[in-house]
Amino acid sequence: MPATLQTEHRRGTFRLIAGGDWLVSEAPRLDAELQKLETGGGGDAEIDGSGIHLLDSAGAWLLLRTKRQLEAQGKRVGTFTLPDVYRPLIDKMDQADIGAPWRHAGRRNFRDILERTGKATIDAIKQGYAMLSFLGSVTIETSEAVTSPRRELPWPAFVHQIEETGLNALPIVGLLAFLLGVTLAYQGADQLARFGAQIYTIDFLGVGFLRELGGLVTAIIIAGRSGSAFTASIGSMRVNEEIDAMQAIGLNIAETLVLPRVLGLVVALPLLTLFADIVGIIGGMVMCYFNLGVTIPVFMRELGGAITVNTLMVGLIKAPVFAFMIALVGCFEGLRVERNAESVGRLTTRSVVESIFLIIAADAGFSVLFSILGI
């Protein structure tokens, strides 16, 4: 039975007659009709809902709202009739303390933008400060764990982290390094052909890959793979109150959660980088063989002339630093997770973005440092 709504003015009394099913499905239409009601000034008013067949809370709200609106217009609502079964509903709603409707956030004005900028700036400073103090506490824990004879490193967790972040990452790191080697050799050969210097593709590949790209790409892959995993797993532990339980039992969070991850990654990432270097060079070698017809002995001889142990070391020395940053940021953001699912996702994203930013910034720093040192 559809809902009906009629109005009439009789002897200075405004009457509103409601009937049918006043249900949530009809509410949008009734709402629109009630909004453009012509009530005409003060005087008396009546609401006759005796013809209502079914009423739910949305319908009841519309009737109650209309009654309140009529009263706000200075009318005296003399009678408000309803079938008896729906009386308790209206009474309960009338007594309930209904607040002003909560509004969606409106348009942003200049002040909001200013406020948000200020907030973001202060947050960034606070974040930097918190990260520094986290770095400090992890450093203290690490040095104590390493130097103090009484304290033992959490070996099983440490080995597990090396397996998780190092061994299990071999396929993806290897595949990407190989493809990168192929691409570099191809592009290098293409450009150098203009000078008839294709053979220097090998020098370009060797130096470029070992000094910069191998380490950088591996670090970025691991930031996406393991940094995010650190934040997500520690964050879920936060949500499950596992971290609180650890603290209640007296376990040291830095020692049980952070240290194995940091040390594990610091060991695993240089090894992964070395692996990526080798596979990348092989990728380039394959490309040189097919594209330039350079045989393996020729390739090796040319490569040997182009690179020294120093070239490799320059690339590898950066890896522990990258690893430290990835693990530190991953654990730090994981521990900042609040007790809700949404913050796990937000902080995981933030952890990856921050660690990739730090990797690239540190790599630039290393470049400057090495050029000053003349390496």
Added chain:
Amino acid sequence: MSAAAKGDNLAIRIRGLVNGFGGKIIHDHLDLDVIRGEVLGVVGGSGTGKSVLMRSIVGLMRPMEGEIEVFGQRTSELNAEQLRALQLRWGVHFQEGALFSSMTVAQNIQVPLRKYTNMSSELMDQIAAMKIALVGLPEDAGAKYPSELSGGMKKRAGLARALALDPELLFLDEPTAGLDPISATHFDELVRDLQKSLNLTVFLVTHDIDTLRAVTDRIAVLVGQKIKVGTIKTLIHDTHPWIQEYFSGARGRAALES
């Protein structure tokens, strides 16, 4: 009381329901009727499948055998559209409220309204404010995120969302678990009030014997893969050891009260 005789008076009709996990049978050919307008309490020890029963009725898991009718419609035979039409007629409240954490309470309540009606946003805001008041949350709760609410407030907000579309049938999964006795009593009163004024049928899974006494019309006890239905008065005299033990406290209290 033979409910089966009054066929179209039933909100839920279950016949021969079998559920199990990994070879372990939890429900062995259960029959259960829920009469329109009643509050049915479902109790049972841990692992007897109270939540599983609720989840199989609302279609969150598929039973191994048996048929489930809700408002005379067999849920297993409905197509997606018919199922959606049926879903509009029930509201489900999960244990911890299961609020969407990225939205405020008011937005949570508006999710079903937004999805299934074409209300103006003013009316939607008003209805959200009305539901918030109806479940006894303070005015400013609407603008808060679930992470800012206490456990009891989350449960109330979850109830408000379950009631958003004014369902005829309400499923409550342990609504008072983890609440202090005073909040639990308030929640019981709230459910009873809303049930009366909105004329709801309530399927109430609970552990709480006080809730059973305060709110329910009939009680279904899950014991030994079967179900026993009765009122507190009749179940007190049941000979099953679990039921005996469960209601012995209640019997003592009943004796004190009389």
